[in-house]
Structure formats: C-alpha cells, structure tokens
Amino acid sequence: MNPPVVTDPRAGQVAPIIHVNNKAILEPTWKPVESSGPGRLSKAEKDSLPATAFAFPRARKEPMTDAEHVRDAMARFNQVGNVTDAERDLAFANLQKAANHFDIQMRESDRYQFES
Numbered sequence: 001m002n003p004p005v006v007t008d009p010r011a012g013q014v015a016p017i018i019h020v021n022n023k024a025i026l027e028p029t030w031k032p033v034e035s036s037g038p039g040r041l042s043k044a045e046k047d048s049l050p051a052t053a054f055a056f057p058r059a060r061k062e063p064m065t066d067a068e069h070v071r072d073a074m075a076r077f078n079q080v081g082n083v084t085d086a087e088r089d090l091a092f093a094n095l096q097k098a099a100n101h102f103d104i105q106m107r108e109s110d111r112y113q114f115e116s
Contacts, residue, residue: 026086029057030094032101035065055091055098059083062091067102070095074106077114 031052036045046063055062055073061080062073074095083091092111099106108114 026090026093028093028097029090030055030064030097032098033065038066038068041065041069055094056080056083056087057090057094058087064094064098067104070098070102070104074099074104074108074114077111 029052031050033049033053041049041063046060049060049063049065051057051060053063053065054060055064055077059080059082061083062069062076064070064073073091077088077091077095080091088111092108092114096106098104
C-alpha cells in the first residue's frame with residue numbers, strides 16, 4: 001500500500017505524509033550528498049546537486065550540503081520567495097532532517113517560528 005501524499009498542483013510538488021503524535025506532516029525529501037567542502041558553492045556545483053540536497057527542492061533554493069549551509073538555510077528561510085505554503089512545510093521538514101544529520105540544535109518546532 002502506498003503512503004498518502006499531498007500534492008500542490010501549482011508547485012508540482014508531491015511528498016508523502018507521515019503522522020507524528022496525531023499530526024500530519026510532510027515526509028522530508030532531503031538526503032545528504034558528498035560536498036566539495038565547506039564554503040560557497042559555485043554555480044556548477046549547485047547545478048550538479050540533486051533536488052534532494054535543497055531545503056526547497058522544486059525551486060532549488062537553499063542547498064544543504066554541510067552544517068554551514070544548513071545554518072544559512074535556516075537564517076534565510078523567510079527570505080525565499082515564489083514558493084507555496086506546501087513548499088515551506090516541506091522545506092521545514094527538510095531543515096529538521098538536515099539539522100539532525102549535522103548535529104545542529106534547532107529552536108524552532110514549526111515553520112511559523114521563523115517568522116517571529
């Protein structure tokens with residue numbers, strides 16, 4: 001049986017839904033990738049990354065290849081434009097997964113806490 005999914009037709013975004021404490025959340029799509037090292041990614045490096053390396057995969061915004069980039073994605077979360085609410089929900093789930101992978105403590109427990 002396939003897991004339920006949420007689809008945002010405007011974004012072409014499809015992500016599985018998981019339930020945690022009776023709350024439906026999007027399953028993160030982020031996956032770690034090998035990076036050429038810390039520091040700024042060149043356009044070619046960014047273009048070569050799979051969509052699963054980004055907080056916002058459809059928009060290919062906020063690559064998260066190392067702890068520094070995860071922190072940058074957290075700081076810029078609300079600055080990313082032209083994305084839907086569903087994409088923000090997915091990006092938050094991706095941030096949580098990447099932060100956990102790189103042992104980064106997140107104070108935010110939902111995406112709306114980035115707005116304050």
